[in-house]
Amino acid sequence: MKINFNLNGSDVELEISPEQTLLSLLRDKLGLFGAKQGCDVGECGTCSVLINDELRKSCLMLAVQVEGCRVVTIEGVSSPQGEPNxxxxxxxxxxxxxxxxxxxxxxxxxxxxxxxxxxxxxxxxxxxxxxxxxxxxxxxxxxxxxxxxxxxxxxxxxxx
Ligand code: FES
Ligand code: FES
Known part of the structure; x- marks a missing residue:
């Protein structure tokens, strides 16, 4: 299935499987390794991302849930040149x-x-x-x- 969302300021359309977690989409498909796979059960927060400006644990979300949302990972926080904010x-x-x-x-x-x-x-x-x-x-x-x-x-x- 296809989903559309905004990732770190850019609109993206991606083919995903319905059972894929958001964390897996970010790390395994998109190569965004800033969100870490720690506990994988919602207890440590290392997988955190912002969804529509709210802090969410990407290990607990399905990728399909971000349809139409603004998603920001740590890669979207620093400047385009990679300078810290x-x-x-x-x-x-x-x-x-x-x-x-x-x-x-x-x-x-x-x-x-x-x-x-x-x-x-x-x-x-x-x-x-x-x-x-x-x-x-x-x-x-x-x-x-x-x-x-x-x-x-x-x-x-x-x-x-
Ligand atoms: S990996 Fe620990 S809360 Fe998501
Ligand atoms: S867990 Fe090592 S700096 Fe926070």
Whole structure:
């Protein structure tokens, strides 16, 4: 069967099998390896993507469910030249990346929070990343990076 959706800013039409997961479509068919296959049962968040600006676990979704949707993977967050965006840079600056396995999902969780509000409390940030597990950083640095980016984006809006 065919599906049509927007992937990282480009409209795509793809032939899929009805039982294919979104994670499998991204990794196995499209070669987008930023979404990781961790637990494969919805518990770790390493497979996270944004669907219509909301954080979703691609291992739990069928590819067919994104018909007509806007899908953003970590590959769609950085600049076309591959430069980190402001949130990715904040992760680097705050030491929020160690092994990096959780990082694509964490960055997308951060983006989902920042699309909701540029004034998130630390509690809201913790709630926003609650479905994403990190074995390495202890979360503090990740919360710091998202909070810092919210501040930067607020300042950018105020200066316009
Ligand atoms: S691989 Fe999807 S939540 Fe763990
Ligand atoms: S940086 Fe290693 S799991 Fe998060």
């Amino acid at each position: 402001d949130l990715q840079q904040a992760f680097l600056d705050h030491g929020s990346v160690q092994c990096g396995f959780c990082t694509p999902g964490m960055v997308l969780a951060g983006e989902a929070i920042l699309k909701e509000t540029l004034t998130p409390t630390r509690t809201q940030i913790r709630e926003g990343i609650a479905g994403n597990l990190c074995r390495c950083t202890g979360y503090q640095q990740i919360v710091d990076a998202i909070e810092d980016t919210a501040q930067q984006r607020r300042t950018a809006v105020e200066e316009k």
